[in-house]
Amino acid sequence: MKLPLVPTILVGLAVAAMIGLGIWQLDRRGEKAALIARLAASRDLPAMAFPSPPVGDDYLFRRAGLMCLEVAGWTEQAGRDAKGGKGWRHLAECRTGAEGMTVQVDMGVSTAPAVVPAWKGGAVTGTITHAPDSTPLLASLFGKRPPRNLMLVADAPAPGLSASAPPDPSSVPNNHLAYAVQWFLFAGIAVVIYLLALRRRGQKKKA
DSSP states (O other): OOOOHHHHHHHHHHHHHHHHHHHHHHHHHHHHHHHHHHHHHHTTSOOEEOOSSOBSSTTTTOEEEEEEOEEEEEEEEEEEBTTSOEEEEEEEEEEOSSTTOEEEEEEEEESSSSOOOOOOOEEEEEEEEEOOOOOOHHHHHTTOOOOOBEEEEESSOOTTOBOBOOOOGGGSOOOHHHHHHHHHHHHHHHHHHHHHHHHHHHHHHHO
16 A cells, blocks of 8 residues: 655654654753752751852752841742741841842741731851742743742741641653653554554445
8 A cells, every 4th residue: 555645744743843843851960860959968068158149940849048127018929837837938038238129038838828927037057949939830841941940948937827848859750761751652543543544444445
């Protein structure tokens, strides 16, 4: 049976692209595993001053400290305390004196919403993690995510709050193998569907 030229080329290109994406995900799996190992080792490095500007991934899970000169405001979102209890964590927008820059500091978790902590600022030590991010999912999937802001999760909570769960490198996902398997399955399914379509086309011609 003679294969139709244009459809075969299109399907072949699509399958090749899917296989290429699967191989790329396998490469990313190895890169992510190395990153997670490096991030885990960061916890054992000496404490540092909180980075300025507070962006990027190089300082994740490092111990750090900063001086909060003034709390410019508070934001609240769902979170867990160090014992695993659910609640609302309170993020202080801290002025640090560096050209008006503000840094988010997780000052702890409350069991009820709409709590305004009485903490006004001061020296803070804790662990660096990513600040909350609103980048669209599609942008992050296709590598268009800008460098993410960092924040500090305080060791000692503000008065009336419980300490937030400390950042943990094990929470960094490495699901690239699953993505690779999905792309290879998509490629296989595309081939099967095309072969079935060719078979049906051949049967119609015989009829």
